Amino acid sequence: MRTAHEEVERYLDTVCSQVKAKEMYVEIRRELGCHIEDLVADKVEAGESKDQATVWALVQMGDPVQLGKGLHQVHKPRIPWGILAAMVLFSAVSLLAMGSVEASSEGAMGEIGFMKNQGVYIVMGMVLMLGMYFVDFRKLKKYSWLLYALTLFGVFAKIGWDSEINGTGRWLVLGFVSIDFVAWSPYFFGAALAGIFSGQKLMVKQSVFSNDILNILALLVPSFLFIQVRSYPELIVYILSSLAVYGWVSRSRWTTLFISGLYLSGGLICLWNSPYLRERLSNRFSYTHDPNGNGYIYVKIKEALSSAGWSGHGFGAHQGNLPYVYADMLPVYLIRCFGWGGGLLLSALVVWFFIKLIAALHAVRDPYGKTLIVALGGMLFLRLLYGLSLWSGSMLVVNLPFPFLSYGSHVLIEYAAVGLLLGIYRRKDMLPEGKLPAVQ
Secondary structure: OOOHHHHHHHHHHHHHHOOOOHHHHHHHHHHHHHHHHHHHHHHHHOOOOHHHHHHHHHHHHOOHHHHHHHHHHHOOOOOOHHHHHHHHHHHHHHHHHHHHHHHHOOHHHHHOOHHHHHHHHHHHHHHHHHHHHOOOHHHHHHHHHHHHHHHHHHHHHHHOOOOOEOOEOOEEEEOOEEEEHHHHHHHHHHHHHHHHHHOOOOOOOOOHHHOOHHHHHHHHHHHHHHHHOOOHHHHHHHHHHHHHHHHHHHOOHHHHHHHHHHHHHHHHHHHHHOHHHHHHHHHHHOHHHOOOOOOHHHHHHHHHHHHHOOOOOOOOOOOOOOOOOOOOOHHHHHHHHHHHHHHHHHHHHHHHHHHHHHHHHHHOOOHHHHHHHHHHHHHHHHHHHHHHHHHHOOOOOOOOOOOOOOOOOHHHHHHHHHHHHHHHHHOOOOOOOOOOOOOO
16 A cells, blocks of 8 residues: 555656656646645644545645646747747848849849848748757757857958958858858857856855956957957947846846946047047048048938838839948838838837847746847847937948848848747746856
8 A cells, every 4th residue: 555655756746747848847746745745734733644634635636637737738838929920020021121122223233133032041041940949948058168169269260261252251151151150150159158157156246356257258358359350340249248148147237337347448449549440430420521432321321211201212212322222221221112101110020029029038937048038139139229220310330231131141140049039938838947146
């Protein structure tokens, strides 16, 4: 005859056998076990024997198979339909935009096939997103330092890479796909730092000057490589997103401010010693002095935005002498084609996307998963925000394509990043809640 303890264990085994999320077994057994113990204690106090009280308690808990099936419904994989819907809409807008660009292009540009090629990139991106959705993100954590080192090596190697596209030695040609590895690298660095920081068990309450030097170096070293290849847009995105990750994990305001001060000081020194950067800033704020030269692009942006109205000039509208309408200038060209009404709809889509990302951040319980959402979601947010900021007509123009929409292979890493975020949300009810260790 089984003992009371054996009966309880058998009951809990039956419950857990119905739940596919094995990571939840410990938490389920603990919670149900405590509830059973409370019921047994009440009966024992009323004068029942422990064996009789246990039998009664298990009856009160209900059929273990049905209870297990109910818990499986609670802890089954989840699909973030809101984020998926946003991605489908982004894809549709991108194809619409490329179709408009193609219809308005002349000469050699008209033969590129923007819409067809972008469709291929989007399909490839969707495949990557689906693949990353099923990846167990927790397994990436132990490879964080390896990912960090390989990304460093990749960026360093591109400094002297022979293959050049558009005048930069930063492209990796794989068959018919050309990958801008330097532009992709902030995503890799962000994922690596999320694992590095969330995996360290360091004390919080210490002086800034006793911080872990390794963590500071991990933040700073990529910045020097971005400066070396003159990838200033990626540098800014990396700095802001890495600081967000560090601040999120450390919860240390003063340490984060200290590192921010290092970045700011280095940036001012770099600006002071770089005639190229000073000229770029000067051209932006004094573009009316040279409207046919360095200020030409800003004049054309102002003209496109001011002449669009609420309805724009329609699908396939003339490009208005805007350069790179398929990439950097796509947000401005969309306003020219579809007006401020279309821009308002696109802004609403971007806001919807990030509302759903923030909701996912609050819903996910795993600390490492949360940190990855901060890292990768933050990078997407910065890039989308920059694209929308071009509509002000006052933003400095840099080589930073609009995520999901602009033409090119950059959509592959963006879809893959979203796929990883979807995979984190997928497991939100399948993992027990953990406690995030802080970094110095």
